[in-house]
Amino acid sequence: MEGFLADCPGRLTVELLADKWSVVVLAGLSRGPVRHGDLIDLIGGGISRKVLTQTLRRLQSHGLVTRRAHAEAPPRVEYALTPLGVTLVEPIHVLTTWARTHGEAVLDAAAE
């Protein structure tokens, strides 16, 4: 059973999500297409527009997110999950549900 965590694609994919915002952004897209600005409101602040764009671009380049810019004035850009991205909704939902349920306990432990 040695090295059962070593398989490479899986690990690299976990690393893709291993930053401060990827999971949160994907959760924000899980209910349907969202505009750039609305995504910031949805997340509830704390993320800068620059970092949001960077995060979306990386997720896009990995085939999880689509970007659609409407030729209008003012500009309107909508982000959405790809079919592949949709398959991530369930795992992320499980994770965020855990976080909401046990978040208090984790923070309490850290406070000691």
Add this chain to the structure above:
Amino acid sequence: MEGFLADCPGRLTVELLADKWSVVVLAGLSRGPVRHGDLIDLIGGGISRKVLTQTLRRLQSHGLVTRRAHAEAPPRVEYALTPLGVTLVEPIHVLTTWARTHGEAVLDAAAE
């Protein structure tokens, strides 16, 4: 529905796992107590002893992992999940299963 991702304990808890190794280390502990060195083998290399210790310490300080040092020579230290940590096994299993299943597709998309 604005700000449905803003609840604080949940986000901080997600951030706890938002680094390169936390998820992998927890997965390594999910089958039972493991020694420091065995954990490195289990992970399959790539993690230094320093970083492994740092990661374990942080997880320990958040109540997810226990550390038990046996007074022997040579030293033997076993890490295990706390009851709280055990509740994380399922979410992590879901995530890693997804990563193994869709990792190829994600990397293929990134390669273009």
Add this chain to the structure above:
DNA sequence: CAGGATCCTGTACGATACTG
């Protein structure tokens, strides 16, 4: 409204060597 360009800081991570 969306987001690019800059600048700046903290820190996660890695390599190596040393200790009990």
Add this chain to the structure above:
DNA sequence: CAGTATCGTACAGGATCCTG
């Protein structure tokens, strides 16, 4: 075997200003 100490680098992420 487990862990610490030290050093160095890379990059994430925040603040601010500017553009179509």
